[in-house]
Amino acid sequence: MPSGRVRWFDANKGYGFITGDDGKDVFLPSAALPADAAAPRKGAKVEFSVADGRKGPQAMNVTFAAPAPSLVRATRPKADDMAAIVEDLIKLLDSAGNGLRRHRYPSATDSRKLATLLRAVADDFDVQD
Structure with missing residues (x-):
């Protein structure tokens, strides 16, 4: 065969x-x-x-x-590196949350950066096998 x-x-x-x-x-x-x-x-x-x-x-x-080898799994960051990235992302989200509590949205530039970072981190977590 x-x-x-x-x-x-x-x-x-x-x-x-x-x-x-x-x-x-x-x-x-x-x-x-x-x-x-x-x-x-x-x-x-x-x-x-x-x-x-x-x-x-x-x-x-x-x-x-x-099964096909997972390119995402092969290229995603190491767990230690992801821990540092997530901690930095939490700080950014906390800062945005504080501004929202004062009834202020982040600037358009900061909003785009935050959204881009969130999508990138989500892609690293979302492994399709």
């Missing part, structure tokens, strides 16, 4: 491509995926059988051999 990695898959379009271990691309229709499986992520290791489709080789009976 051939194997390879998902090159890309678009769940909205319902198809994608697998790059086989031999280097050749194989069309991946959503119908070839297991019924209970979510859309495969780029880089997911798969095993499949091949049939000749109208436009070339097409994958069938796809099974997942291993």
